[in-house]
Amino acid sequence: MEFGVSHGEHFEGILSRGGLGAVESIGRWVRERLGYYLDLSMLLYLVFKELVSERKKGFPLVFEITLRQVYFTGVQALKVITLVSLALGTIVIVESGTQMDLLGGVQFIITILVLVIIRELGPLFTAIIVIGRSGTAIATELGNMIVAHELEAIRVMGINPIYFIVAPRVIGVTIAVVCLSIYFNIVALLGGFIVSKLILTVTLPVFLRELVAWLTATDLVFGTLKSAIFGLLIALTCTYHGLKVCYSPIEVPQMATRGVVSAILFCFTFNALLTLLFYV
């Protein structure tokens, strides 16, 4: 309590100071977030701009790096994707099927499979697996390249780092996520069918008939578009955070974690927005 200041004046002073401070903090936070989204958008723009402007230099090298990224992110994740998608298909069928059986609507489980897996969980689970496997690897790799001055070495050789390092990872991860999502859906449906046949005696003709009836072109386009957007978001956020490392090895895991968390948040947010856009 300050001398010569009444309780009321003192309380008002604290409020105004606290209120201004809160507004300032919110303003700073909004500015930082907008700056972050702008940086990511700029990175995306640069990826495509440099792909066009630098395409005559070292294209075979860039193409090879892209293919290698597709292999590491896509092909090497197939085992994990297979297990997760089979498990998910099983869970959906078991949970929904037993209830639907009681209500006499076993054929509706295929509807649920389409709604839950093809539209929502297939792309989302694929994205989460890719974030865990490839997102951390990309952010860590780029961070280590900065610490070891490799990125400087690339620049000083007259090689465009966006074209040579970032673009192949963005393109490779996006292609891999789209392909993995399609694979995830196929395996989840297959797993779902096997379980539904065993537990609920749904026959193949019935399964296929209901699938064709409920699976629309919108679902396929929507699912593919979602996967492509997730792939772009994962690659962009993880490369961005990897490139934010300054010079200390301690920053590498910190930035990798930030990249992963950002990628997860982006994927969930965009998932909700896209669902609202397409289906409401």
Place this chain on the structure above:
Amino acid sequence: MDIVLEVRDLSFRFDGREILQRLSFRLRRGEIYVVLGASGSGKSILLRLCGGLLSPEKGSVEIDGLDLATASKEALQALRVKMGFVFQEAALISNMSIYDNVALPLRYHTRLKEPQVQARVSEKMALFEVDRKDDQSIPAQLSLGLRKRVALARAIILEPEYLFLDEPSSGLGPEADRLIGKILKDYRKKVGASLLVVSSSPPFAFTIADRIGLLAGGRIAAEGTAQEMQGHLEKMKKWSSSVDAVGEGAPC
């Protein structure tokens, strides 16, 4: 006198500390200029400024009349093809084999067929006595000395006009000092290249340099031919123990 590199009143701060203060020097065409300084005196930072990897706070760096701070992206990229750079820690690309590291500038900037690339890579690796059995090894599997030699081979693979070398022979021993000194001098003679070398080794500097600049207190404290700089030998002994270290990290 044809000047290829002009550094004028260069100043640079890092972590609030003044590393370089109104530093000036010139590199002539076909010359080997060694900046000799104690560990932590700002040699690596100076080289990065000259290579356009850092921007100075004040002053300018011009290579063949091109101001690096104001040059367009295309002009800078074209200049870099004529530039070879060797980092203190070699800075080889860690997920590429050493063969691919040396071949990288050729594959990116030229349309040479793979047999021609192979021939050029073999020639440069043989020059620096890099054993071909290590071709498919990745940098992490090799000693610093071998990584340095691979980095040197990579730096001259395009036969650049300008070479910037950060402690090219450190960690390699006196025999390697002589070998690398001889190779660089032969390279300069063959291609007419201009070399800017930063080093903390007076014996290496005296072996190779046409002119030596003594970096102390953030500026070129003394400059002259190798013979002229013999007179500053005492100063060189003193700065090795007294100059403040500024740390190895380069600012981002």
